[in-house]
Amino acid sequence: MSAETALNELKKWLESSGGYFHPHVHSKKVPSGCSVIASRSLPPDSKIVSCPFNLAITKHVALDALSVLLGSGAMTAWTERQLIASYLCFHFIIAEDKRESKVLAHRPYVKSLPASDKLRTPLHFTASEREQLKGSNLYGATLDRQREWMAEWEQCRGVIASVNGEWGARFTWELYLTAATHLSSRAFSSTLLSQAVFLASPPSDPEPILLPGIDSLNHARAEPASWVQNYVGNGPVPGPGSTISLTLHNPIAAGAELFNNYGAKPNSELILGYGFSLPNNPDDTIVLRIGGMQGQKWEVGRNARGAEGVWESVLHSVAGDHGSATTYEDYLDAAEALADMARMLRDKLPQLPAAHCDDVRPDVALMVKHYVEGQRDIMEDLITFTGSKENEGIAMAQEQGIELVLE
Numbered sequence: 058m059s060a061e062t063a064l065n066e067l068k069k070w071l072e073s074s075g076g077y078f079h080p081h082v083h084s085k086k087v088p089s090g091c092s093v094i095a096s097r098s099l100p101p102d103s104k105i106v107s108c109p110f111n112l113a114i115t116k117h118v119a120l121d122a123l124s125v126l127l128g129s130g131a132m133t134a135w136t137e138r139q140l141i142a143s144y145l146c147f148h149f150i151i152a153e154d155k156r157e158s159k160v161l162a163h164r165p166y167v168k169s170l171p172a173s174d175k176l177r178t179p180l181h182f183t184a185s186e187r188e189q190l191k192g193s194n195l196y197g198a199t200l201d202r203q204r205e206w207m208a209e210w211e212q213c214r215g216v217i218a219s220v221n222g223e224w225g226a227r228f229t230w231e232l233y234l235t236a237a238t239h240l241s242s243r244a245f246s247s248t249l250l251s252q253a254v255f256l257a258s259p260p261s262d263p264e265p266i267l268l269p270g271i272d273s274l275n276h277a278r279a280e281p282a283s284w285v286q287n288y289v290g291n292g293p294v295p296g297p298g299s300t301i302s303l304t305l306h307n308p309i310a311a312g313a314e315l316f317n318n319y320g321a322k323p324n325s326e327l328i329l330g331y332g333f334s335l336p337n338n339p340d341d342t343i344v345l346r347i348g349g350m351q352g353q354k355w356e357v358g359r360n361a362r363g364a365e366g367v368w369e370s371v372l373h374s375v376a377g378d379h380g381s382a383t384t385y386e387d388y389l390d391a392a393e394a395l396a397d398m399a400r401m402l403r404d405k406l407p408q409l410p411a412a413h414c415d416d417v418r419p420d421v422a423l424m425v426k427h428y429v430e431g432q433r434d435i436m437e438d439l440i441t442f443t444g445s446k447e448n449e450g451i452a453m454a455q456e457q458g459i460e461l462v463l464e
């Protein structure tokens with residue numbers, strides 16, 4: 058099915074269920090799936106798309122359908138990802154004309170989702186592409202995620218196969234990985250459906266949900282966009298006609314792409330969860346763990362954002378328990394220790410793939426480049442930060458009349 062046909066089917070389905078898709082936008086095929094384009098210029102604060110609450114895919118929607126197919130009680134202890142991903146998978150396992158498919162209520166949406174060959178998270182990288190990440194945090198995070206998702210898939214497959222062997226055979230790792238990636242790359246928070254968005258404190262355990270149509274737009278950093286809730290009624294159960302809409306606050310020129318704003322996310326998160334990256338992403342971070350500090354972690358960003366926390370810990374670890382305030386020597390030792398660590402991490406980062414490397418697809422090479430450059434820049438900024446701490450140590454010594462000769 059072409060991108061245009063899939064979007065038209067999605068539009069028709071949304072509208073027939075009380076939703077809305079702006080009549081003057083269309084879809085354009087791009088390597089990663091689709092982009093949404095303005096067919097005419099759109100004024101500021103245009104409502105682009107609305108999804109009725111009853112088309113949202115929550116863990117409860119998934120559980121209700123799976124209970125009919127697999128029997129209630131079969132999914133005890135499944136996570137919301139297992140429930141929602143398995144529900145999406147069943148749209149491919151059970152043909153539309155089968156009696157059991159009645160409970161699979163999201164076919165026009167599922168058909169509009171990008172096929173697995175369009176997905177580019179590191180779980181979809183080839184072995185040689187994954188090698189490009191070796192030495193970075195993202196490499197370990199990829200292996201952890203693959204292990205976790207595979208264990209989930211095996212648990213689900215065991216239950217499904219015990220109910221129907223044919224379904225179990227069709228519930229492949231590739232199908233589950235694709236569905237779980239659709240969830241990681243398109244999820245919104247369940248708080249959007251809760252009346253509690255009007256309250257000061259949202260519920261403590263938000264869950265991922267899918268909002269068909271609202272997830273059609275690509276991301277642009279800092280794009281002024283709102284997700285607007287229209288909750289009908291005052292009770293805990295939303296009334297018929299309740300919707301979530303996406304409104305874009307900037308005017309859009311005819312022919313321009315429409316963007317949503319997924320929030321401030323570092324490239325590590327964009328690559329692992331979504332399969333794309335931003336060049337020189339200002340929200341990039343690196344997670345630091347220092348041996349001997351009880352597994353404590355620090356997230357440091359560009360311009361040494363967040364570095365004070367790791368600095369304080371290193372300073373106190375260097376100063377030990379000498380019972381007095383930290384000395385200039387503590388400052389110099391801590392600055393040197395932190396700079397050594399930052400240099401070591403920088404030097405451990407992977408080398409960038411050659412511009413034309415047969416084993417690495419160009420879009421993957423670009424993501425790896427954006428990510429590694431960001432990690433390197435953060436380490437350079439941290440080294441500069443340790444230089445300023447060293448200068449503070451030197452100034453402390455000078456205040457005490459001590460002249461330092463530094464090598």
Ligand SMILES: C[S@@+](CC[C@H](N)C(=O)[O-])C[C@H]1O[C@@H](n2cnc3c(N)ncnc32)[C@H](O)[C@@H]1O
Pocket residue numbers: 089090091092169170171242243272273274275276277330331332333334
């Ligand atoms: C919520 S979906 C957006 C719609 C999607 N393009 C589609 O075809 O269905 C998120 C996915 O879109 C793609 N995407 C979103 N923003 C992007 C961007 N700025 N650059 C490249 N790809 C992007 C990524 O593949 C991501 O996983």
